[in-house]
Amino acid sequence: MIKLPLSKPLSALSLCAIVTFTACKDDKNEPKMSDNILVQEWTGPYQGVSAFDKMTVSDVKPAMEEAMALGLADIERIANSPEAPTFENTIEEMERSGKVLNRVFVYYGIMSSNVSSPEFRDVQTELAPKISEYNSKISQNEALFKRIKAVYDASQEQPLPADQQRVVDLIYKNFEMNGANLDEAKKKRYAEINKELSSLYTKFSNNVLHDEENYVTYLTKDQLGGLSEGFIKSAAKIAADKGQEGKYAITNTRSSMDPFLTYSTERELRKQVWTNYYARGDNGDEYDNNQLIAQILKLRKERVGLMGYDNYAEWRLQDRMAKTPENAMNLMMAVWPAAIARVEEEVADMQAVADANRDNISIEPWDYRYYAEKVRQKKYDLDSEEVKQYLQLDKLTDAIFYVAGELFNYKFTPVEKGKIPVFHDDVNVWEVTDKDSGKHIGLWYLDPYAREGKRSGAWATTYRSYDSFDGEKNVLASNNSNFVKPAPGEAVLVSWDDATTFFHEFGHALHFFSANVKYPTLNGGVRDYTEFQSQLLERWLSTDQVINQFLVHYKTGEPIPASLVEKIKKASTFNQGFGTTEYLASALIDMKIHLADPENIDVDKFERETLAELNMPEEIPMRHRTPHFGHVFSGEGYATAYYGYMWADVLTSDASEAFREAPGGFYDADVAEKLVKYLFAPRNSMDPADAYRLFRGRDAKIEALMKDRGFPVPKD
Structure with missing residues (x-):
């Protein structure tokens, strides 16, 4: 999962609260910052790094208020310029604005996701509506939008260079989708809804964290x-x-x-x-999320209704690869029947094992993983615990560095402890350079272990993204996992699934490091495309080069036996019914609940009845049940977009075939060059569909996905 902290602005365009702090000016009429560490420019080596070792909760509120005041001053200056609007004095100036707020949001994101505390959550709750008001101050600034529209309209008559045109199109579309064309009364209501939603998102997230901790x-x-x-x-x-x-x-x-x-x-x-x-978020107490979700759904529908859309999904998907809810649903429903049919087969196999053992049970959801493991051992003579002995986190880290070197020509060198400030002792840092030229690319932070105050799951984020606007910037990227921290002196052993996730999240980091864009806005992404690059990188875990070099026994150092590798490969489609169904159930509920009428909706009942209509197997749950579905209800990044993992997986399976067909396989130099050039480096500087065609020579097809999962391939 790619993680952008809630409301983190990627540029001034990013909508982020009216504030009480007043920015002062120095003698040169430039905004003057306070001595609050969170607003200060980053200092030290590597183009400056964030002062994670000095951040405190008490600094957050004043820093955020100060940064928002400075950001609004930037926007007012652009909006009220006496000069006729041009790309240079409007769009480029927006790209330069909000730098202080970007820095503050880095600290805010760390405190929210990695080192949260009750004290921070109180501050977060107080700031959420202010951040929303700030968003509205930008998106509803009529003078600003008038200038943006003037540049956009002119570009329709006389197109700009490709990267500039893409920036203008993205900014204009963003403002349009966020109500810039509404009348005054509707704008007021739009802002009120966003403010209320921001508080609900924060409460939802904190409720889930409460249940995880308690x-x-x-x-x-x-x-x-x-x-x-x-x-x-x-x-x-x-x-x-x-x-x-x-x-x-x-x-x-x-x-x-x-x-x-x-x-x-x-x-x-x-x-x-x-x-x-x-049952996280669904315990019928003060931390229960069901009523919050009902409120969120109503407010989302009302907000998009102000702009004339029938439902939230219709509004959200217009700038995604899928374009419409129908296209997303069609993909999911093309896979769903095969997935649940496979679950039926898997349950039958598990029940047979239970019966043979005279366990006298019927398979229940809490039995699925246990008996699936028994079936794996029986069918493939494959013991997951045996595989784990060869999956050490340190060696897997070496493996991802090897892959990055082969495909991207990157070298990762550990940075001495204490040289770079970190927010927890568990975090380690590496410098990333080009293997041939030695050119500095950036820093990679790894925060691998679960702990109290850290949200669950795995994610990637950036503290600074690359662009060449006003000089090249290096990348500060971070991967975050929740492996169980071992006892002192013990190796961290992970499952094959967790190793796959580790490669996945590193794929996001490589996407950050390889960016080759001029303007900050082009570092954004299309949600049903940004998971593609990371899902694709998962495929390198099972390549012979990685298996033969980095999968060694944690005690003896012996390489993984070829016989065990063969078993792993033979079992590659094992349990795909479970994996596909639990994921798709969440994606389908996400879409269907946003297409439903939210008036008087009973969230738990909707989930139960919709799953029953889909013939959801009773032996497994959704991967993310609605009351703790943070992707969708702690913000809007994945709302009606969780299907995007499946959309991206179609691209992944299809792109993998390009490597399989190449002379050098997954390390073929020519295909790797096209991979970096067309699929990683452009970020959002071109339409994703066009980028994929440049790589593959055609559109992606679903057949490869079905084959990869061991499902029947649909006939033409």
């Missing part, structure tokens, strides 16, 4: 059946850190839940851990 299952020594030695040691340390010495903690995060459900022989405890995880 529903911990503690085990005693006699309840550890089936669990690995490394997992037990980690669970013991986590429990001790929480004041429960002598016990073993299963935290309410996927990285802890998933292995427990896969290996624990304690069925009732599996049920408890499963229930805790899938």
